Amino acid sequence: MSEQVDCMARLKVRRILYAALLVFLLLIYLAVISNGRRRSAMMIVDALCQRYKEGKLSGSYCEKICSYENLKVFAHSTSNKAVIRIEISDERFLLKSAKQFFDQFDMVPEYISVPAFDNLLNDQIRSHTGLSLDDSLLGVKSIWPKKAMLTLADRRSIWALCSQEEYLNFKLLDFTGLFPKVIGTCGHMYAVPIVKAYTSQWPFLTSSSAADKFILTLQTLQYSHSEPLHWCDASSLNLGFSDDPEFPYLILDADMLYTQSGFGSLMAKMPCQHDSDCYFFDCKASCNRSAGWCSSHRLNSNVQVVCKKFLPWWYKMVASSNDRLVALCTRGSL
Template sequence: MQKCEQECGEEAWRIACCSRVGKIAICVMSIAILYLIISALTPTESTHKAADLDVPRAGINLTRANQVLTSLCDAYERGDVSGDSCNRLCYDRNWLVTDFYEGHKTVVIVKDGGQTAVYKSTKPFMNDFDEPQDHLTDAQFSDRVVDVVNNELRLGWPKHYSRHLMETVWPTLLRTKGEAMSRADRRSLWALLKQPEFILFRVLPLTRVTPKLIGTCGHMYQTESLVAFKMKGYYTNLKAKILVHVMGTLKLLYEFLDEPLQWCDVRFDNLGLSADYPKRFVLMDGDMVYTKSKLDSLLKGRPCETDDDCKIGDCTARCTANMVCSSRSNGNLEVFCDKLVNKLFANQWSKNNKYLVACRDTGRNITTRLNELRLTWSWNLPDV
């Protein structure tokens, strides 16, 4: 019986090897096995991409980036500065800097425990900022903070709510009820308050168009990491979805309290994406985002000779007969249409698309178009 099975097995193998079908089957199996072996030993494209995220961007000044971080952590260890992000940033100083930018703002991006951490400041070093006066009492220092925030946002924060504002700009006070701020605390907060973007991100998170503020260390503030939106040619296939995100962002700018936010640096490169923010972009840079009252204070009454003297980025005003600038004459809708929507759709538009109608139906005044757009938002973007 055993001999019979052996002979049958040998005969079956001989037939499989010699027949045409058998040869094809063996060839296919060999190729499949070879493919599995190569796949197991060769890194995938996604693996390469993940590895690339840990590699510094070509051309950045790593020496300068490390100088900025080292100076900050030296000051922290001396007790000259403080902040809720300092301990983690300065724990072992084994920084993996993946990007660094120094221009109108200093930005250092590091990989920290597998996470991307973004640190920003208008100036690279703490010593570049003025220090607060040492003789001020806690109440006097709080009043100064209220004055700085009110000057920047023009929202009229009352002095008798200064404690709440202090806890907003310096959340550590929420955990240390009754304790006075140290000199390092005051020095760090004062440097942060000299940076308009920090005030915007910290005080007005309800705008929902700015990145979350993770923490601070000295004069630097840490924002959440976003995916920068880079407009590519092939994105035109996704232009309907991009338009929804653009309109979601515009909606939030108009709906902020009674002070519509004015964005004067509108461009795709300044927009960020995150899975936490459906149907809207987030503004990567807030240096040219103003409340209406703040923008009026910068424009209205400014001496001028022509309309060109009445511009702050994309926000324009008119030079009046009195040779002073008016308040802003264009609006967010017009700028969004010109710099974002028109780039997506060129001359294409349909009357069935209410978003495009708001941009292209210039035969009607801007107020009418904006009112109809608000109605469309209420139906199509109620959850933004």
């Protein structure tokens, strides 16, 4: 009997040791990954500052980033694009870009005239939005506040920024209150405040005020612009808190958000035989079978997508009969 007890005790000790070893190895692995990401982030910032010192790029935050001795750099996440957390004294912000390095973007010609550059820039913005906007909303003034004559470094930095859909959304749709504000730029990278993101899978069930802000967010997407805005990568992890209680939730990652015209231009490039060929992440469009191309007609709505992804199936069973969230999701539209 005692031998059996001793055997079980030894087995238990082995299991504890194995578990401890696995935890230790996991911690080492996570530390290696974290250090690797931080080194990658440092390499991106170093390359950015090197190009700035060479006079190849410019921006309102370049001096702040490249001259501060005690700059702290952390990799928030880096893949093909870059999202880097920066700490300078008491200031913290994210540096973002669709590509990691300035040289990965197309460069504007060195001797391009100012009118030709403005035309290129306006075409780029129109290509993204799909809209023919008033000149007051287009051009350098809408995305680059600098007043003086633009240098070549300025033009190349502006062009790299305007090659990024998220940057254009943040700047051109800033009036909606749906996005973090761009607080500065350096070359191809733009700085935004660090916003507290949601960690809950169902962020809108925490309180009635949270549900009301959810509805306000959907209304803002639908009605704040001259055309509805299509959110094609809806995720609770992509939402953050706004400091203003009267404002909707903040969409933290907006590179797949489109105006109706922009969505139509995107879908028109997709060949199809059936509606199932016209899926773009969360957005579904119909197929124009006679033309063989996807149409601009969206088959699902932001409301349907968000309700499906964010509202658990059991919520309707426990919600009150006058629950606004359930009523909205039942209708499927605003």
